[in-house]
Amino acid sequence: MEREIPEGAAGVGRAGAASADREGAPSANRPLRQTSASSGGALALFGRLFKPGVFAVCMTPAVVLLYRTFYTGNLGANPAETLLHETGRPALQMLLATIAVSPLRRLTGWSRLIRVRRMLGLFAFSYALVHFSFYLTFDRLFDLAGVVDDVIERKFILSGMTALACMLPLALTSTRGWIRRLGGKRWQRLHRLVYVAAAAGALHFIWKEKVLTAETLTYFSIVTFLLGFRVVDALRRRVGVAPLPERETSL
Amino acid sequence: MLIRKPSDIKESEITPEHLYRSRRQFLRLGAAGTVGAIAGGAVWLRGGGGQPAFAQEQLPNVVKSPLSTSEEPNSFEQLTTYNNFYEFGTGKEDPSENAHALTVEPWTVKVDGLVGKPADYSVDDLIRPSRLEERIYRLRCVEAWSAVVPWVGVPLAAVLNRIEPDSRANYVAFTTLYRPSEMRGQRSSVLEWPYVEGLRMDEAMHPLTILAVGMYGRSLPNQNGAPIRLVVPWKYGFKSIKSIVGISLVEDEPPTSWNIANAREYGFYSNVNPEVDHPRWSQATERPLGGFFKNKPTQMFNGYADQVAHLYEGMDLRKYY
Numbered sequence: 001m002e003r004e005i006p007e008g009a010a011g012v013g014r015a016g017a018a019s020a021d022r023e024g025a026p027s028a029n030r031p032l033r034q035t036s037a038s039s040g041g042a043l044a045l046f047g048r049l050f051k052p053g054v055f056a057v058c059m060t061p062a063v064v065l066l067y068r069t070f071y072t073g074n075l076g077a078n079p080a081e082t083l084l085h086e087t088g089r090p091a092l093q094m095l096l097a098t099i100a101v102s103p104l105r106r107l108t109g110w111s112r113l114i115r116v117r118r119m120l121g122l123f124a125f126s127y128a129l130v131h132f133s134f135y136l137t138f139d140r141l142f143d144l145a146g147v148v149d150d151v152i153e154r155k156f157i158l159s160g161m162t163a164l165a166c167m168l169p170l171a172l173t174s175t176r177g178w179i180r181r182l183g184g185k186r187w188q189r190l191h192r193l194v195y196v197a198a199a200a201g202a203l204h205f206i207w208k209e210k211v212l213t214a215e216t217l218t219y220f221s222i223v224t225f226l227l228g229f230r231v232v233d234a235l236r237r238r239v240g241v242a243p244l245p246e247r248e249t250s251l
Numbered sequence: 252m253l254i255r256k257p258s259d260i261k262e263s264e265i266t267p268e269h270l271y272r273s274r275r276q277f278l279r280l281g282a283a284g285t286v287g288a289i290a291g292g293a294v295w296l297r298g299g300g301g302q303p304a305f306a307q308e309q310l311p312n313v314v315k316s317p318l319s320t321s322e323e324p325n326s327f328e329q330l331t332t333y334n335n336f337y338e339f340g341t342g343k344e345d346p347s348e349n350a351h352a353l354t355v356e357p358w359t360v361k362v363d364g365l366v367g368k369p370a371d372y373s374v375d376d377l378i379r380p381s382r383l384e385e386r387i388y389r390l391r392c393v394e395a396w397s398a399v400v401p402w403v404g405v406p407l408a409a410v411l412n413r414i415e416p417d418s419r420a421n422y423v424a425f426t427t428l429y430r431p432s433e434m435r436g437q438r439s440s441v442l443e444w445p446y447v448e449g450l451r452m453d454e455a456m457h458p459l460t461i462l463a464v465g466m467y468g469r470s471l472p473n474q475n476g477a478p479i480r481l482v483v484p485w486k487y488g489f490k491s492i493k494s495i496v497g498i499s500l501v502e503d504e505p506p507t508s509w510n511i512a513n514a515r516e517y518g519f520y521s522n523v524n525p526e527v528d529h530p531r532w533s534q535a536t537e538r539p540l541g542g543f544f545k546n547k548p549t550q551m552f553n554g555y556a557d558q559v560a561h562l563y564e565g566m567d568l569r570k571y572y
Contacts, residue, residue: 076332076333076343076344077325077328077329077330077332077333077343077540077541078333078343078396078538078540078541079541079543080538080542080543080544080545081343081396081538137544138538138543138544138545139538139545140545141544141545141546150533153528154530154531154532154533155531156531156532207531208531209341210393210394210509210512210513210516211337211341211441211442211512212441213341213441214439
């Protein structure tokens with residue numbers, strides 16, 4: 001039996017609208033943005049630059065790494081480890097940013113946030129895929145049997161692989177066409193896998209270090225907090241309490 | 252392998268830094284996996300011998316040791332910018348950035364326990380009667396990377412003999428300095444401070460075991476454990492305790508820091524063993540510093556089996572990991 005109210009903070013309509021907007025199709029947000037452009041120029045400019053800005057931020061780790069690899073040649077004493085870290089870390093950071101979008105939008109009422117969610121998720125997946133490729137190349141030397149052994153025997157590898165495996169179907173079904181094909185509810189349910197990916201990714205980082213460090217604990221705490229937010233939100237809906245306030249702004 | 256002393260190099264022969272940096276760019280692109288295109292790069296360090304350590308004092312009268320490996324040492328730069336020394340932070344580059352704060356002069360090593368000559372020794376008093384030797388050893392970190400290091404030091408056995416161990420002494424316990432004002436990593440409790448380590452008496456007396464005071468012919472850089480550290484080349488790197496302020500001879504197996512932190516993952520012995528994996532990663536292969544691929548097979552006792560395997564005869568090395 002399907003529940004009456006979808007749990008996902010971003011309803012399908014909104015996800016659809018976001019992608020429609022991206023592809024230049026008309027959407028409800030467009031006239032609103034134009035209205036605000038005339039009232040508050042700076043704010044509107046910020047709104048317009050928001051998505052390209054996020055794109056630039058997401059590209060930065062890749063650009064820095066390419067620069068260090070091919071221009072300065074300075075990847076440190078353990079270059080493979082540098083490549084692994086500097087792709088794994090942004091993958092996790094962007095994954096956390098992806099799941100932070102809905103709660104943030106809910107709390108701030110700033111609906112434009114939703115427009116960068118898919119991009120953040122796809123960036124997270126891309127970094128994770130490159131990260132995995134480096135592991136396959138430098139650590140396992142393309143020995144797939146060795147990878148399988150690693151996954152079976154080591155929670156550290158299993159957790160990373162789980163995160164990647166969860167992100168793969170989400171990346172593949174991130175298009176507008178797939179939202180339509182799967183139908184809103186089913187698409188949404190599938191995409192809750194992002195929480196499994198985030199939790200697995202945070203554990204992967206914790207298990208990579210010999211000790212608990214401030215950095216790994218921070219990421220883990222963020223995942224726990226965001227998951228907690230979603231659970232509380234869902235419970236409130238289920239027991240009939242008004243869900244957390246949902247505001248809309250014109251930006 | 253011949254290491255040129257920095258003093259032998261004419262000023263004109265020293266490569267300017269910008270050339271040195273651009274020259275070592277060397278790329279290799281590679282490969283496709285099951286999932287897509289995979290890029291790899293390789294940095295090739297020319298001349299391998301490393302930069303001279305201008306900051307450090309040259310050690311006089313160092314003799315070469317027949318116990319050295321003939322393998323090419325890693326560069327001075329690699330060995331001083333990639334360190335595990337949690338007293339200065341958990342990141343690999345943290346020690347090189349933070350260790351300058353450490354005062355290594357004056358330095359006192361407190362020798363006590365079951366010894367005939369307990370006292371507070373200066374580093375000089377402790378090692379001076381022995382001749383400094385260069386020992387080029389393989390280093391295998393428990394994290395599955397490895398290096399080759401040209402240490403300068405003296406056999407620990409000679410030092411222990413001078414302080415006259417009691418016959419009841421079965422173990423040697425070592426302690427690192429605890430000084431959070433200079434060792435900023437000690438301000439957070441990632442490990443229990445001070446760092447402590449230990450060896451069984453026969454391990455401590457083994458000719459391969461040294462107290463190092465230098466590297467690359469010069470006194471130790473702070474991030475490498477100045478002014479005096481242990482080097483036990485057949486054990487994982489963390490056994491080779493740095494910046495020692497205490498040496499105590501004891502009857503019972505002393506506590507060791509990584510064992511306290513996680514007994515399941517780090518045992519007292521921690522001998523390099525490709526057949527006993529770390530619970531979270533394989534120990535069968537290692538990645539040499541400067542290289543990309545984790546393709547070097549790890550050797551039993553880090554390649555020192557001929558010299559040390561007899562110490563562990565009859566012991567189940569899976570149980571005593």
